Amino acid sequence: MEFIDTPGRFGSLVRSRRQALGITQRDLALAVNVGERFIVDLESGKPTCQLGKALAVAKSVGIRLTDQAPVPSADTLPDLGPGDAYPDLPDLGDEA
Template structure:
């Protein structure tokens, strides 16, 4: 098992999100890159550890505002823009 944490998402490169799992993977990468445990983030977010676990596992029914608050604490944000190409 590789214990080297991926660097946090500070590269300013946009990341396309299509699923709840995409968000969860980015949250986990950012958290690990900041050397924070799930419990650490839960404390900073004033929420339970279950939310962090659910988000990182891609649970699609977590409350949007809680996810947005979590992203903010981790220094991430959501930007909505038109797709560059439309697939029908």
């Protein structure tokens, strides 16, 4: 099982499944009712692709997304401050 944690890995998986099915990017776009450019962008790992369309494409090539992570409980979560909820995002300071 492959761990999909970046848009690039997701796009690569979509591309490999599409190729395994023997269909072109254009055929896939027509089947899912999206533009061919969307398929090109998705397969290249463009991080701003629309999630709904990306999920439709994934489903059409047989990719099933599941969450197998354990559900955290309140006592297992770290005590986070307001700036710690999304540590990868820049701190924009107090907007008020």
